[in-house]
Amino acid sequence: MEHVSAAAIIDARGIVTGWSEDARRLTGHTAEEAVGRTARDLLAEDPSSGVLTALEGDVVLRHRDGSPIPLTLKACALLGEGGEPDGYVVTTELRGPEPALAGRAFDQASMPMSIFNTEQRCLRLNDAACRVIGLPEETLLGRFFPDTVEDAEHSGGFLDHLRLVAETGRPVHYESFTGAPTGNRAHAWSIEMWPVRDAGGEPTAVALAAFDSSDQYWARQRLALLNKAAAAIGTTLDVVRTAEEMVELLVPRYADFASVDLLDWVLGADEPPTALEGDIVLRRVAHGSAHEGTPEAAVRLGETDLYPSFSAPAKALRRGRAVLSQADEPDFRRWVAERNARAPEGSSYRKGVHSVLAVPLRARGTTLGVAVGVRIAQVDDYGADDAVLAEELASRAAVCIDNARRFARERTTALALQHSLLPRGLPGQAAVEVAHRYLPCGSIAGIGGDWFDVIPLSGSRVALVVGDVVGHGIPSSATMGRLCMAVRTLADVDLPPDELLTHLDDLVTHLAGHDGEEVAELGATCLYAVYDPVARRLALAAAGHPAPAVVLPDGTAQLVAMTPGPPLGVGGLPFEATEFELPEGAVVALYTDGLIEDRDRDVDLATAELCRSLTAPAESLDALCDTVLKAVLPDEPGDDVALLLARTRALGVDRVATWDVPPDPAQVAPARQAAIEQLTAWGLDETAFITELVVSELVTNAIRYGAPPIQLRLIRDRTLICEVSDGSSTSPHLRRAHAFDEGGRGLLLVAQLTQRWGSRPTGRGKTIWAEQALPPY
Structure with missing residues (x-):
């Protein structure tokens, strides 16, 4: 339109006799409503x-709705036959002059465009704005x-920006997210507003253009959701919690209802199925x-659920990609009907579910399960x-x-391996009463390489061992098993503690070099x-390990x-051994x-608490283990914990007999006789025959091949132990004598008649020992 004006014709009496289309658009009054009325009826003042x-x-x-419309009017007289005014043509410019091409461009623009006066009243809108x-x-x-x-809410922000442009005369760009009046879906709008100035440069109107940026908005939202997923999913190495985190991310922004279902093997130890049909x-x-x-x-x-082959989740699992299912599809209606049959009364499935998206959960080429999103409201x-x-x-x-599944499986494997290597039932022995606890680490680092052991030794002695391998997981557990067997x-071999650790150190160095790892x-x-x-003495040595604590019978405890x-x-x-005497009952x-080390704890304070807790009254050694763990262990230990408590016992003089033997072959018979008499005193006459042969053989060998001083000792414990010590460090070896050999059969005879035998080094030579089973009482 080159020039558009609203016009009305008023006769000499002030009655409206003509009414243009633009006048209708301006005031809301149709021609039928305006013609015949007085012009004063159409004025607000x-x-x-x-x-x-x-x-x-x-x-x-x-206006027809009662609102005022301030305008500038111009009237032109219509002259009759006598030259007197017969009426008037009243006009006002609604849009002002504009080129025809610009007007068509405004009306036909694909984006909403409109013009408002400085009082936020509509002056002009194009077709796109009217549709919105x-x-x-x-x-x-x-x-x-x-x-x-x-x-x-939307109109308030829109109105504020209109006022701002009218008052400041500066253009404004802003974005909004709101639902369009003609639809339920929210849209993102990028809006430009600018002032329209008159010939004098004063703002007389505000023009605007709105661009629907919903596609870009949702693309940014999807990118933001993916970024959030990177931080929100997988915060723990727990399968169920990871699934819950995915659901929390989807609901309610992406779905009204979401679920994660996994194949059973993911939660167990089975292998994945070969096919999903x-x-x-x-x-x-x-x-x-x-x-x-x-x-x-x-x-x-x-709970488990059977998904029929026609359902979206089953299709997604078979196809290996996302499956969309909408309300107008037969399979959709069939599946929803099947779900409704089992859903609780009042379930939202019955009230408007219209779209389902099922996507398989696949990692490293393996299908784990399916995630489902449902839209209702x-x-x-989708x-x-x-x-x-x-x-x-x-x-x-x-x-x-x-990752969580693999961690759980590795942790279970490491724990099973470690438990298989740790002693399940401690061997019977008379030297100490023992109780123990092992607590695997619950942190992400995994199971460590802590271990403990109680090993019966010759002469009624016992070895107490605790150790810790650097690192976590299956490698540490495997290394722990190697070291446990090595110890x-x-x-x-009955090595002293310092010598045993020296050999163990060589083994660890060899393992590191053999496996290509850093030592x-x-x-x-x-x-x-x-x-x-017997001697009530404790000898010990440590390789980088915390010192043990000792509680004496008087109730005092110290490291x-x-x-x-x-x-x-x-x-x-080198490793240095420490040896001291302990009273019975320590x-x-x-x-x-x-047990005592943690990044948030002071080791000295934790050690002091350990000593205090060890002195607490307890009904048994086993109960004392629980008391110590409760008092000393952190709330969330970051490493494995092994605790071994041993209460000492003593073998009295009534259960040990010792004789010094001169290095003379003639002394073999007196030594044998002394042993027989001691057995009679102990009431062990049934063992006399075998003991006589053992004493005779061991004392003879010590006199013939050993060096003074020579000593014979009998120990009555759970077994009968015969020991012969001498000053030579040369140990005998078991061999099979040939048919014409005059000797060499003594140790073979000892080995056949006793439960076990062996030798151990001492500070002054060696000790040869043999154990016999005692008759039942």
Whole structure:
């Protein structure tokens, strides 16, 4: 339109006789309503006398809805036959002059465009703006903007920006997210507002153009959701918690209801199935809803459910990609009907579910389960962009679930391995009463390499061992098993504690070099102690391990003063043994550093608390273990903990007999006779025959091949122990004598007649010993 004006014809009596279309659009009054009425009825207030005289000026019309419309009118007289005014043509410029091309561009623009006066009343709207608002232009023209929309929150912000442009004369750009009056879906708008100035440069109106940026907005929202998923999914190495985190991310922004179902093997130790065909059984591990109580759930948490082959989850598992299912599809209606048959009464499945998105959880080429999103209250169906987003989220979640599954399986394997290597039932022995505790680490680091052992030695002695391998997981448990077996093997040789740790250190160094690892990475700590109930002495040495605590019968407790050597595998420094006497009834506490060391704890304070807790009254040694752990252990220990308590016993003089034997072959018979008499005193005449042969052989060998001083000792414990010591360090070896050999059969005979025999080095030579079973009483 080159030039558009609103016009009315008024006769000499002031009656409206003509009414243009633009006048209707301006005032809301149709021609039928305006023609025949007086012009004064259409005014909101009487015009000034100057306006009537000059036939030009400002007046205020009344809109059909009652709102005022300030305008500038111009009147032109219509002359009759006598040259007198017969009526008037009254006009006002609504839009002003504009080029035809610019007008068509405004009307036909694909984006909403509109013009408001400085008082926020509509002056002009294009077709796109009318479609968004949902009202024709004639209804909107001249009206105050907030009166035309129902979204008060959106109109308030919009109105504020209109005022700002009118008052400051500066353009404004802002973005909003709101629902359009003509639809339920919210839209993102990028809005430009700028002032329209008159010839003098003063703002007379505000023009605006709105760009629907919903696609870009939702793309940013999807990217933000993916970024959030990177931080929110997989915060723990727990399969169920990881599934819950995915559901929490989807509901309510992305779905009204969401669930995660996993194949049973993921939660157990089975291998994945080779194929997924037909109906599929899944276990529900997590679900969530925008409604309290999750009324949409037809399956309870932890239960299994059979998904028919035509359902979206089963299809997604078979195809390996996201599956969209909408309300107009037969399979959708069939599946929803099947779910409704089992859903609780009042379930939201029965009230408007219209779109389902199922996406498989796949990681490292293996299918773990399926995630399902359901839309009920959200009006938009899932689309292709939603499927792409769901597959990306599912991919991240699946990797986290698989990591958690692998961690759980490795932890279970390491724990099973460690328990298989730790002593299940401590061997019977008379030297000490023992109680123990082992607590695996519950942190993400995994199971460590802590261990303990109680090893019976010759002469009624016992070895007490605790150790800790650096690191966590299966490698540490495997290394712990190697060291545990190595300690048992070396203990069988009856080496002193410092020498045993030296050999163990060489083994660790060899293992590190053989496995291609750094020695420090395969390091370990160990404490090895030997208690002799006959002499009531404790000898011990440590390789980088905390010193044990000792509680005396008088109730005092303290750490053993000792010099710990370097950790195993480091080398370069010797190990020093400490030896001292212990009264009967003393308690020795051996432990690993997980009991007292933590990044938030002071080791000295924790050690002091350990000593205090050891003196607490307890009904038994086993109960004392629980008391110590409760008092000393941190709330969330960051490492494995091993605790071994040993209460000492003593073998009295009535159970030990000792004789010094001169180095003369003639003394073999008196030694044998003395042993027989002692057995008679103990009431062990049944063992006399075998003991006589053992004493004769061992004393003879000591006199013939050993060196003085020679000593014979009998110990009555759970077995009868015969020991012969001499000053030579040369140990005898068992051999099979040939047919014509005159000797060489003595030790073979001893080995055949006794339970076990052996030799051990002493500070002055060696001791040959043999054990016999005692007759039952």
